[in-house]
Amino acid sequence: MLSVQGVSAGYGRLEILHKVALDVAPGEIVGIIGPNGAGKSTLLKTIFGYLPPFEGTVTFENQTLQGRSPDQVMRRGIGYVAQAGGIFADMSVHENLVLGGYSLKSARAVNAAIEKIYAQFPRFRDRSRQRAGSLSGGEQRALAVARTLVISPRLIILDEPSAALSPRLIEEIYGTLADLNRSGIALLIVEQNVRRILDSAHRVVVLDMGRNAFAGSSDELRRSDRIRRLYLGEDAG
Numbered sequence: 001m002l003s004v005q006g007v008s009a010g011y012g013r014l015e016i017l018h019k020v021a022l023d024v025a026p027g028e029i030v031g032i033i034g035p036n037g038a039g040k041s042t043l044l045k046t047i048f049g050y051l052p053p054f055e056g057t058v059t060f061e062n063q064t065l066q067g068r069s070p071d072q073v074m075r076r077g078i079g080y081v082a083q084a085g086g087i088f089a090d091m092s093v094h095e096n097l098v099l100g101g102y103s104l105k106s107a108r109a110v111n112a113a114i115e116k117i118y119a120q121f122p123r124f125r126d127r128s129r130q131r132a133g134s135l136s137g138g139e140q141r142a143l144a145v146a147r148t149l150v151i152s153p154r155l156i157i158l159d160e161p162s163a164a165l166s167p168r169l170i171e172e173i174y175g176t177l178a179d180l181n182r183s184g185i186a187l188l189i190v191e192q193n194v195r196r197i198l199d200s201a202h203r204v205v206v207l208d209m210g211r212n213a214f215a216g217s218s219d220e221l222r223r224s225d226r227i228r229r230l231y232l233g234e235d236a237g
Contacts, residue, residue, distance in 0.1 A: 001023075001024050001025055001026045001028075001060065001061060001154070001155065001186055002022075002023065002024040002047070002058075002059070002060050002078075002155055002186070002188065003023050003057070003058070003059045003060075004020060004021055004022045004023070004043070004047060004056070004057075004058050005021050005056055005057045005058075005059075006019045006020075006021060006055065006056035006057065007019065007020045007021070007043070007046060007053045007055070007056030007057070007058060008020070008053060008054045008055045008056055009042060009043075009046040009051050009052070009053045009054055009056075010042065010051075010054065011042075011051070015054060015210070016039045016042045016210050017039045017042055017043055017046065017053075017210045017211075018209075018210045018211045019055075019056065019211070019212075020039070020043060020056075020207065020210070020211065020212055021212060022043075022205045022212075022215070024155060024186050024188050025186070026154070026184075026186055027181065027184055027185075027186055028186050028187075028202050028203065029177075029181055029186070029187045029189065029200055029201045029202050029203075030186075030187070030188050030189070030201060030202065030203050030204070030205065031189050031190075031191055031197035031198070031200070031201035031203070031204040031205070031218075032044075032188070032189065032190045032191070032204070032205050032206075032207060033190075033191060033192075033194050033197060033204060033205075033206055033207075033231060034206055034207035034208050034213070035208065035230075037209075038207040038208055038209065038210065039207050039209075039210040040159075040190040040207055041083065041159055041190060042210075043190075043207070044080070044157050044159050044188070044190055046058065047065065047073075047078075047157060047188075048070050048073050048074075048078065048080045048157060049065060049068050049069050049070045049072065049073040050070055052066065052067070053066060060073075060076055060077070060078060060155070061076070061077070061154075063076065071103060074103060074151060074153075075103055075151075077151075077152075077153050077154040077155065078153055078154075078155045078156070078157060079148030079149070079151065079153035079155070079156040079157065080148065080156070080157045080158075081141075081144045081145055081148060081156065081157070081158045081159065081161065082144075082159055083159040083160045083163055086144055087132045087133075087140055087143055087144050087147070088132060089131070089132055089133025090131065090132075090133060091131070091132055092128065092129050092130060092131060092132065093124050093127050093128050093129070093130055093132055093135070093143060094114070094128040094129065095132075096132050096143060096147055097114045097117060097124070097143075097146065097147055097150060098110060098114070099147070100146075100147035100148065100149075100150035100151065101113055101114070101150035101151065103151060104150070104151065110150065113149070113150045113151075113152065114150060116149075117146050117149050117150065120146075120149075120179075121142065121146050123139070124143065124146060136169070137164060137165055137166075137169060138165055138166075138168075138169030138172050138173055141161055141165065141169075141173050142172070142173060142176055145158070145161075145173075145176060145177070145180070149180075153185065154184075154185065154186065155185070155186045155187070155188065156180070156185055156186075156187050156188075157187075157188045157189075158177075158187065158188070158189045158190065159190045160190055160191060160192055161173050161174075161177070161189065161191070162174070162191060162192075162193045162196060163192065170193065170196060174196060174199075174200055177189075177200065178200065189201065194231040197218075198218045198221060198222060199218070201218055202217065202218070203215065203216065203217055203218070204216065204217075204218055204221050206221070206227070214226070214227065
């Protein structure tokens with residue numbers, strides 16, 4: 001589905017990623033973990049077209065994404081939820097959802113898509129006129145996810161969906177993501193909450209200093225002494 005092969009990328013002349021590789025299969029949840037500065041967010045921005053790769057290939061459903069703008073990547077069927085959520089705080093919930101469908105061909109298509117979202121997220125129908133910035137942190141994150149659904153993506157990329165949320169809200173947002181995955185949507189998630197992503201992901205990729213450091217199933221990573229020591233704070237002995 002998504003294939004990243006030998007990708008190097010960065011900002012200006014500064015190379016952050018060094019020949020990174022990963023794959024996401026249809027219906028799969030893949031997590032990306034690693035220390036601060038490992039290049040996790042840079043990788044997502046490169047996949048989604050915000051940054052051009054210096055080298056390597058990024059393909060989605062056998063179609064190249066290099067040279068395509070974020071709008072064009074989105075039209076291919078990929079949604080993107082930035083770390084801050086990216087909602088328009090001064091607009092209503094409904095207006096945020098309408099903006100999520102700006103690439104659709106007609107207002108009728110947008111309205112039909114939003115009706116499906118309201119059926120899936122009844123709270124947003126009840127609060128459709130409420131200012132998005134007045135929602136709780138977890139609801140704002142859920143709205144950012146819901147807005148990506150307007151285009152019916154087959155893959156959603158998320159940058160730290162649990163950031164700055166309470167444990168209860170983290171469980172709520174990951175419950176939403178699990179529901180989306182059960183509906184057939186693949187997820188690629190950068191996450192600092194290692195325990196939570198290991199509980200959710202089918203596979204996990206570890207980046208360190210912009211390079212692939214480890215990749216495997218969640219169970220394999222749990223069995224790795226290095227991962228337990230560095231990311232779970234557990235004594236490997």
